[in-house]
Amino acid sequence: MPRSTPAIVAAETFSRAAQPVLPMGDGLVLRPWLRRDGPEVYAAFQDPAIRRWHARTADTVEEAGEWVDSWARSWSGGTAANWAVADGRSGRLMGRASMHHMELGHGEAELAYWVVPAARGRGIAPRAVEALVGWAFEVAGFHRLELRHSVHNAQSCRVAHKSGFVLEGINRSAGLHDDGWHDMHLHARIQPARPAEPAYAHRVPPAEPVPEAATQPVYRLRR
Numbered sequence: 486m487p488r489s490t491p492a493i494v495a496a497e498t499f500s501r502a503a504q505p506v507l508p509m510g511d512g513l514v515l516r517p518w519l520r521r522d523g524p525e526v527y528a529a530f531q532d533p534a535i536r537r538w539h540a541r542t543a544d545t546v547e548e549a550g551e552w553v554d555s556w557a558r559s560w561s562g563g564t565a566a567n568w569a570v571a572d573g574r575s576g577r578l579m580g581r582a583s584m585h586h587m588e589l590g591h592g593e594a595e596l597a598y599w600v601v602p603a604a605r606g607r608g609i610a611p612r613a614v615e616a617l618v619g620w621a622f623e624v625a626g627f628h629r630l631e632l633r634h635s636v637h638n639a640q641s642c643r644v645a646h647k648s649g650f651v652l653e654g655i656n657r658s659a660g661l662h663d664d665g666w667h668d669m670h671l672h673a674r675i676q677p678a679r680p681a682e683p684a685y686a687h688r689v690p691p692a693e694p695v696p697e698a699a700t701q702p703v704y705r706l707r708r
Contacts, residue, residue, distance in 0.1 A: 493592025498625050499563040505624075507568065507616045513609065515568035515582055515616050518557045522569055523550030525578040529601045538638055539599075540661060556583070563589060570600070570613045579604040582613040584621065584630075592628035592676075594621065598644070614648040618674060628676045635660055635667040645672040 507515040527549035529535055536542060543549040556567035565587060570580035580600035587594040596617060600609050614632075621627040632650045634641035645652070650672035658666040 492590045493628050494587075494589040494626050496563050496589055498589075499560055499566070504560045504566070504568075505620065507620050508573075509570070509609075509612045509616045511612075512573050513579065513612065514571060514573040515613060516571050516573075517560070518553045518567060518569050520550060520553060522578055523547075523553050525601075526550075526553055526581075529578070529580075529599070532602050534602070535599050537662070538635060538641070563587065566594075568613075568617065570598075570604075570609060579609055580613065582617050584617065592626065593631070594627055594629075595631045595633065597632075610644045611647040614644065618648065622676050626676075630674050632672040632674075633660070633669045634672075635662065636670050637667060642670060645670070648674070650674045 504517045506517070509515060524546050527543045527546045530539070530543040530549065541552075543552065556565070559565035559567060565583060565585040567581065567583040567585075569578055570582055571578055578601065580598060582596070582598045584594040584596055596614060598610050598613055600613075618630060621630055630650075632645050632648075633656065634645070636642075636655060642652075651674065653671045653673050656669040656671050659669040660667045
């Protein structure tokens, strides 16, 4: 069925262009995934903090390598955009930043991220999100970016607030984790009507207090 309005984000942004490398500052970049990243992804998913907030587990290095291949392939199909957070000089993996559930026609996508244990405490996650938001708004032309996390994940909530994602509400029983269904915070950031800053140079808004709900325990639902 024909659309009454043109697509917000052109499919050619992904199908006809190579995935870019996005600078984050301090020598860090968002770069496309490489097969050689498989062992480092496997090591990252042995970390209890990463496993706690992800439904998938990496049981072997080969399986992690298959993930990496799928993350790289998703770009050309316009289904997702996955970047490795890495040291621009050594190539060492620091984490992941991605856009998934992309709706190009509506200009919407959901962001996700994680940081390896050795790289935490350096503000890498907010900087990765800012670089990704800069590209999504200023280059690709997305209109709305969402970010969801368990209400029990206070650290991710702080990253969302530092990156200017406004808390819009709670999606009840929307995320399945190892210990059951979690309520999920829904944050969002909207394309500014008149961008006043160049791409990749967005200022991080002052941090807002983490909502009380983010620090409350989550109980497993009974079935």
